[in-house]
Amino acid sequence: MVSSASTASLLLPLPSCSSSEESDDGKPLPPLTAQEASSPPPSQLKRRRGRLERDYNVAMKALALSGDVDEVLAVFAELRRSLADAGDGGAAPNVLCYNTLVNALAEAGRTEEALRALDEMLASGVAPNASSHNILIKMHARRSEFDLAWELIHKSEMEPDAATYSTLIAGLCRVGKVAEAWGVLDWMLEKNCLPMVHTYTPIVQAYCREGRIEEAKLLMVEMERLGCLPNVVTYNVLIRALCDSGRFDEVEQILVDSRTKDWNPSTVTYNIYMNGLCKKGKTKEALEQLDVMLGEGMDPTAYTLSILLNCLCHDSRLLDAIYLLERSTELKWHAGVVAYNTVMSRLCEMGKWMSILKLLTDMIKKGIEPNTRTFNILIHSLCVVGKFSLAKSLIQSEGFAADVVTYNTLLHWSYHCGKLTGANRLISAMEEKNIALDEVTYTIIIDGLCREGKFDAATGYFLKSLKIGLSMDVLTVLLNRLACADRIWEIHRIFDEKDFIPDHLVFNLTIRTLCRASYCHYRDFYKLNLILDKMLERK
């Protein structure tokens, strides 16, 4: 279990609020007066409680917004302690605080902990409200448990509102089930529940993700017709899609039009635009947008800085990037862990190990805590400069939760250094620590084993990988290796496996791979025939 929830809630201090920009207004609570401390009247006690909960909730939300879930946990624990000390028998925090906590955990993908927090809330006798209900539905939707979500909506006494349906629609759209999303929309209309921007925006986003930009635009026109005006979020979704396909003229047009429409671009809008320009190599234009944004009186956020640094790094202006990073505090630009990670990973690609170390010490000095990604970059760069053993020993470091990326990095370099037993030990360690192997892991293992001539073992890992679903990337790597090494019996073994369900894409890939490996030559043609037969058996 990676969860540092319990330890974090015991050990971490109150939020200093220095890391998050929004929470500076969280004034310290006034100290108890002597009278309050001895035996405050119940009404005053209640007021104090309310104030305490509100202030803590504000802080928790700010932290959740800046993605600092562990801090949210810490603040919640602190709140619980304060309430216990406040004198009325250790009453639990109210629903709103619990909702903030559960939602922050759910957003961070820490579903188990979110569910535990929810259980704890119920056990403390705190009654859930409509929001708690919606958050739970969102969790089910995120895990693609739509049946459960639907069941919850029906059997609950809570009357589903537009937010409930919108949550479900968003979940469906996330996994590309747009038709089902429309189905829910129809259902809510039947129930006389009026859709809102939150209902349509996920559908617009789903269209955008599939590259159906024109349909997305049409839907936005339809929204206007229905009096459900697209807002800044809807436009941001569209702008991102336009950026991804390089349609910057249209982005400009939308920004111009915004002045006569009912929405205003936000910092996020410019972040999206700048990042889009940067990804298409238009550094100069991206920096121009920064000026536009500052001219509009908008403050850059931690995101803005990371995007700009990324931009500079891609333009190989590393010295500028490092300079900006070092000066960020005096410029009042918020450098966060992502900003440092961005620059460090670029330095890593260039093998500048000493510079990475310097940035690492800088960030720690500034009180910015390195996260798992920071460690992964560190480990990767150690591998690049040939310090593999040192890199490997870093997994044991205190306070660092190695994840699948960490292990993938180490695995890749184990094979690279020819350390097969070491690689096997790493795989066992993953299993012990319940870190699930992903597509990348299997690709690395299969490629590594094949390079050592261990085709049988590699094929075995491929068959194992089917448990997490067929990945064309993994299959491509294996087929290439097997074909080049003329290991047709292993290819047979793949097609014999009953868990392997080949479709036309698989057939296509197999035949193309074999032909490229010169199986079309007349002397080898019989082998191709054998495999074709095998494939047709499975049809």
Next chain:
DNA sequence: ATAGGGTTAG
């Protein structure tokens, strides 16, 4: 006062 849109690692 629950929700949505933006950045980094293999």
